Amino acid sequence: MNGFLAYRRRPPAEPSAREIDFARRWLARRGVAVSLPTRLLCIRIGAHSVAPSAWLRTVAIYAVLAVDGAVGYQSLQELPGVHGREMTSAVTLFFVIAGLQVGWWRARRLRERNLAASVPHRLTGVTRPKGVVDGWFGATAATTFAGGAFLALAVFAAVPEARTWAWSWLGLLAVGASCTAVIVVATLREPVLAEDDASLAAGELLRREAVQATAPAMYTLPVLFDVFGEGRQPPAFTGLLIGYVALCLALQCAGPIALSRRKLPPGHYGELETAPAATADDDVWQPVVRGRC
Template sequence: MATGALSFEEIAVTRRWLAKRGVEVVTPSRLLAARVGPRLSRAVPGRFRRLAAAAAVGVLLGIAYGFFDFRDGEAPVSVYLCFVGGAVQVALWWSYQRRERELGPLPVMDRRSGRRPTALGILGGWYASSFVITFGGGVALALAVYLSTPAKAKAYGAGWLLALAWTALCCSVILLGTLRRPVHAEDRASMAVDTELRVMDSQAAMPGVYAGVVLNDPLLGDGPPAEFTGWLIAYAVLGVGTTVLGLWQHHRRPALPPGDYATPVGCERLA
């Protein structure tokens, strides 16, 4: 398959994606297929290679973490999972953008015709809350653990702070890149799709995953002192719960508005 040529799968998944949002077409426009296809196709050129490289970066960060002197004993499992998970998330999101560019330049609407939606309008209240809870609440809890007396607790708190810093950076790259990019559209229909793709791309961050990951530590005996176990469970439930509610809120978005998405079903002769 040529680098700049749409694959059959990219066209097919775009047609199915539009159908789920109330738009039935025989063949979607090239612009829509070039945007939706890379996100849903399972066979994007070079994606596996980039994901493997990102996983390797995460592993190397974990190895580098092992050389820090403040650590006492083995690092918690959650730290390694955060290093690898954050790197893979960014690589997956980046593969969408790269494939889009390979398929050709995208039109950009001027600011008068196509304003970017607000951040809260894209994320929704629950999903935005999950970021605050996962990273803000996580930092507060990690500091509380670090400031407790035992040396092991300090090592755990320091490692968790590093993991939160890395995953917050990775999620911020995804969100800022998604929310601040220009509106790639040429009419009302493609502008509506652009908004929906911002919502889809924001889901690549998945902050609550990192709140849930810390539950591995008390289960495996790598966690902080026992008095923090209840706080960790509450933190994980809140982080994961708000993320799930945010995804549910995204799933309930309205159908796409009427517009020219391509050739409507029943009008094949006009194609």
């Protein structure tokens, strides 16, 4: 399966024209203006753009797993004393979000694994960056999962007739928390791919962005299906649930905004002049350039 997901039209160690352009624009947003980023940065940054073809191949697999998970979770309604209409109506959407989240991560991870074997002079003895999980992400994840669990338990204790809805939602929050935790831990444990101080700084920022991209607050959106749809949630908790979703989404938006203000330190990130434009038959890295940034 990994071989299928990692398949590319060109050798995976070479950046495509799309990845080169994405790396150039990514660096420009962080205060570095180059015409041709270094080969390492093109692939390293380009991996986070995740080409549509690679992303779709990966997500297709996890979409099937998500459907299987949703069907399996719905089968809990066969338990004694459980009625399907008493469970949350957002089971399928929860698993779709989980499939998209894990699928995007796997597509990026496969591209970076190809890169790890192609860096000839990788820095050694460099510790992984600290503080990658910042306060905004921590607050978002805690509010989404711990806050949601608190609300579910409150419903379970206060409204006996809604206990099925409460535990079904609590179980889905556990699924979302597990997927998010696996991705974050794996991102923190990724090897340091750098050749100098500039690529080391870019790698740290990319790692921070990868953590933010897990977007745990997305798991609050399915709750709105109950609030504005079939109304399976206890009416007394409707206002609290809407406030819960709004708070989580606000925290989720604040994290990337704060991260976008970070700039890269001075260093060699690429060349000032590019080589002649690549043709359709020559869409690979062009190392012959002049000038440095």
